[in-house]
Amino acid sequence: AYADLITISGYDGGTAASPLTSVKYAGGPWELGLSEAHQTLRANDLRDKVRLQTDGGLKTGLDVIKAAILGAESFAFGTGPMVALGCKFLRICHLNNCATGVATQNDVLRSQHFIGLPQMVMNYFQFVARETQEWLAALGVSSMADLIGRTDLLEILPGTTDKQRKLDLKPLLSTAGISDDKPQFCIEPKNEPYDKGELAEQMIVDMADAIANKQGGHFSYDVRNIHRSMGGRISGEIARHHGNYGMSDKPVKLQLTGSAGQSFGVWNAGGLEMRLEGDANDYVGKGMAAGKLTIYPPMESSFESQDASIMGNTCLYGATGGALYAAGRAGERFAVRNSGATAVIEGVGDHGCEYMTGGVVAVLGESGLNFGAGMTGGFAYVLDIDDTFAERYNPELVELVRVDNDELSEHALHLKRMIEDHVRETGSAWGNQLLDMFEQRLKQFWLVKPKDSAIDSLLDQAKKVKAA
Incomplete structure (x- = not known):
């Protein structure tokens, strides 16, 4: 490695x-x-x-x-x-x-x-x-x-x-029979990798003027799973010139096609918006600070997006802001330690929203076991079609509240806007189906929130985090 x-x-x-x-x-x-x-x-x-x-x-x-x-x-x-x-x-x-x-x-x-x-x-x-x-x-x-x-x-x-x-x-x-003249500690400044990050460096060459002059622009590339940490180099360049949020009003927009390697959108800065037609490996949006990531299956695909995986495990790990939309399922530990990002996903594996301290997550499909373990901030909307989610979440720190009641009308509208944003970004057929039957589907959604958080303060807290 x-x-x-x-x-x-x-x-x-x-x-x-x-x-x-x-x-x-x-x-x-x-x-x-x-x-x-x-x-x-x-x-x-x-x-x-x-x-x-x-x-x-x-x-x-x-x-x-x-x-x-x-x-x-x-x-x-x-x-x-x-x-x-x-x-x-x-x-x-x-x-x-x-x-x-x-x-x-x-x-x-x-x-x-x-x-x-x-x-x-x-x-x-x-x-x-x-x-x-x-x-x-x-x-x-x-x-x-x-x-x-x-x-x-x-x-x-x-x-x-x-x-x-x-x-x-x-x-x-033991010395394991190794010669004494072999080094006992690190001497080289770095362990030169086989992967030279050539595509990432080419992106920087192509976008140099757009970033330096704060012009923004549109760029397109094909990616493969050997291309890791896509966007990390660009975010670093944006932050070097303008800080994490200085290009939010003039974003660089990437259209990518293929299967992205690990850590797609890592440390994503404000001013970088990436759309990926295909899928991604683990750690999507790790440490994401701002900007937007959108992942959707190829237009010619015939499978049901809510039943298919589109990204790997531990996505949005430690994210502090930004938005993620994915027309498909994520693996385990989705949004672990998320403290400010907004995400819409069509299913998650075990340990979703683990140790989450802020942000908002909408799960438009099946969820695995132990959802919300150690969750002390933020909140989530979870679709529970087969009425089994109450058996799979972790009740130690969070509680479930049905969204379809008059007291939560603002949350119902908020959820609907999130799904609308999701459909607009990904073209999700499943998202469209949920909107077409929203009043009926609303009865199947849970609001997952920390027990210590008042319901009437959740949306205000989310707005403050997003504004910050």
Whole structure:
């Protein structure tokens, strides 16, 4: 995959919000994976091209020293800095009511109870760095670079129980018979990929004047699944000249045909609108900030769009704005961590709208299991034709309300406008059918909202997020 950095993550099984059974029994030591990855990269003459990072329970300078000896040159910390900022490890991160204001979207909790300052984290890492320096001096090693891979400095202790004594940890400290003159850490500035991004670079050449002069324009290209992160390079160029939203009134419009590779529309900026006749792989709209993405099947296709997949998994991951319209089904974890994007899709797999904190999603078809898990903001409209959605959503933080009542007339109009926009953008036959029978179909729609959010505030919140 030509990675520049590989992270070996271990320790507990999940975040502080995970079930205790996962925390206690699902995790694995990072030491096992780190040592194996380091040896494998050296054996294949790749260690000088790839940075190795590890995380999972690192809290002290001694942890850093041990990780470096086993092959790491980069170290990630989570719990330590959080505690330094005021986290009391209450293990309720997923409930949106963190008593210290660290892990919550609640403005009151954040403003009244969060005491964290950058200096607190800086002070913590200064102590970690000082302890690391002390251990380097004690070991007689002059720099971290000289410590990486020095497994001769570690000693295997005898076990204190019968089970421990049966463990053979020698492979952890092995050099795997690799010559000592092979690199122990990354030297090259980057791991040059096979994919040179030639189409993306050609797009920048074609659009250079349109972007620099803020003229906008229309462009057409054929794409294949080898073309990854389509639009990312363009968004970067737009942001470099005008910021994330500076070209929203003069957008560059792309008409693409084919099957797009991973991360279509990644980091999409305001001023970039892409239409794709075909389909896309995973991570569509990842980190999307603004603009518009439209995906629809070829005009000559004869299948029912609401029954066919048109994009992969984890689409709209971490999106903060913009709009996505897709005439077809998405895979699992659609709109995970979405905090501001608007989307209309014709079906989703399991874990839809997981950890969503903002934005609006309309699902015009079947939904998988565990919908709305960890969802603390935004809202969704979900079509439930066979009346089984109540058995498939996650009721811990969200609740279901039928849209077809007088109190939700504004939501009914809002939903209808979203479907109209969807039809206009994609030409969806299924969307047209829903509009033709809207009064009847409205009875089959659920409004999915966080329990802590008042119904009469949802649309106002959505407008504020969109305006921002």
